[in-house]
Amino acid sequence: MTPMSSYWRGIALSLPFALIVIPFGLLFGVLATEAGLTVGAALGFSAAVIAGAAQLTALQLLMHDAPAFVAVMSALAINLRMAMYSLSIAPHLKGTNVWQRAIAAYFLVDATYAVAHSEYEKSPDMPRRNKLAFYAGSVTIVCLPWYPATVVGALIGDALPVSLDLGFAMPLAFISMFAPLLRSLPHISAAFVAVVLALGFAWLPLNLGLMVAGLGGMITGAVVETKLERARA
Amino acid sequence: MISPDIIWPVIFILGIGSFTLRFAFLGLLANRDLPNWLLKPLRYTAVSILPAMVAPIVLWGHEDGIDTLQIIAALAALATGMATRNVLVALIVGAALYWGVGYWV
Numbered sequence: 618m619t620p621m622s623s624y625w626r627g628i629a630l631s632l633p634f635a636l637i638v639i640p641f642g643l644l645f646g647v648l649a650t651e652a653g654l655t656v657g658a659a660l661g662f663s664a665a666v667i668a669g670a671a672q673l674t675a676l677q678l679l680m681h682d683a684p685a686f687v688a689v690m691s692a693l694a695i696n697l698r699m700a701m702y703s704l705s706i707a708p709h710l711k712g713t714n715v716w717q718r719a720i721a722a723y724f725l726v727d728a729t730y731a732v733a734h735s736e737y738e739k740s741p742d743m744p745r746r747n748k749l750a751f752y753a754g755s756v757t758i759v760c761l762p763w764y765p766a767t768v769v770g771a772l773i774g775d776a777l778p779v780s781l782d783l784g785f786a787m788p789l790a791f792i793s794m795f796a797p798l799l800r801s802l803p804h805i806s807a808a809f810v811a812v813v814l815a816l817g818f819a820w821l822p823l824n825l826g827l828m829v830a831g832l833g834g835m836i837t838g839a840v841v842e843t844k845l846e847r848a849r850a
Numbered sequence: 851m852i853s854p855d856i857i858w859p860v861i862f863i864l865g866i867g868s869f870t871l872r873f874a875f876l877g878l879l880a881n882r883d884l885p886n887w888l889l890k891p892l893r894y895t896a897v898s899i900l901p902a903m904v905a906p907i908v909l910w911g912h913e914d915g916i917d918t919l920q921i922i923a924a925l926a927a928l929a930t931g932m933a934t935r936n937v938l939v940a941l942i943v944g945a946a947l948y949w950g951v952g953y954w955v
Contacts, residue, residue, distance in 0.1 A: 636938060637938060655854070658857050666861070666865055666868050667868075668868060670900060674900075675864060676852070689863050695896060696871050697871065697892055701889065703876045704875040719876075722876045787907075788908050789927055789941060791903060792924055792928050794937060795896060795931075796931020796940050797934070797935040804894065804897045811898040811899070811901050812901045819906050827899065827902055830902035832898075833898070834894060834899070837894070838897065838898065839894065842893075
């Protein structure tokens with residue numbers, strides 16, 4: 618297989634994700650300008666962070682007058698999983714130089730990780746150049762449309778009357794993102810405990826209730842997972 | 851409305867922070883495995899923080915009391931997403947219920 622055919626294979630296997638990236642890019646653009654961001658700031662946000670859930674989190678919290686520090690910490694907490702992706706994909710990209718790895722890291726999002734990781738697991742002996750070409754193909758479909766989609770969304774948002782009731786769009790986007798992830802008992806328990814804690818500790822200042830709920834959910838997920846493993850063993 | 855004074859610093863710090871998280875292990879190529887007690891909870895960040903952020907907004911987000919339609923649409927999107935494992939279908943069902951029904955009622 619030539620690197621070029623690996624590139625095309627990366628494109629083909631990533632195509633379904635374009636259906637998610639484009640609408641969410643548009644949605645982020647609309648919500649960003651509705652929240653008062655300029656088109657430039659919306660694009661800057663998408664270019665610097667390329668992570669829909671984290672970007673929407675920061676936007677949501679800032680809109681509700683949370684301190685910038687809390688918005689940044691919450692969004693970074695959402696992105697903690699990227700460190701796991703980084704850890705998991707690192708052995709497959711051995712021998713690449715630091716610039717190649719830096720570029721791969723910048724484009725490491727849920728979909729590129731999922732597609733590339735499963736391909737590398739299937740064919741671990743793929744030459745380095747083919748692995749990078751495959752990754753580039755995935756990036757072409759999953760990441761590159763994120764910027765123009767944000768800009769188009771922001772232009773739409775700019776043109777919309779400010780009174781439009783988009784208040785529910787952001788929570789709805791979040792629900793659609795996490796619901797498909799609730800695929801096992803530990804995941805469902807984590808979400809349930811997090812929701813109960815979030816409601817119970819909503820009175821805490823600085824949105825700290827969110828931190829309590831997030832930590833509580835994460836610990837619950839880990840504990841339930843461990844219990845299940847022990848029960849099976 | 852988000853103040854322009856605050857948005858660029860937030861974008862800058864979030865950009866650096868997100869890249870750092872992504873580059874953490876790729877950059878170092880540390881082949882040392884992280885301890886399991888640290889890795890396990892990380893698996894549940896998204897399914898903890900996202901629902902925790904959404905629940906209070908859906909339940910109490912409206913100044914003029916509880917919005918039943920919003921709660922129903924949220925539950926419908928949740929159930930659809932869990933059943934179909936499809937982000938877009940969940941989004942469409944929730945949106946159709948909220949804005950579609952909201953328009954007719």
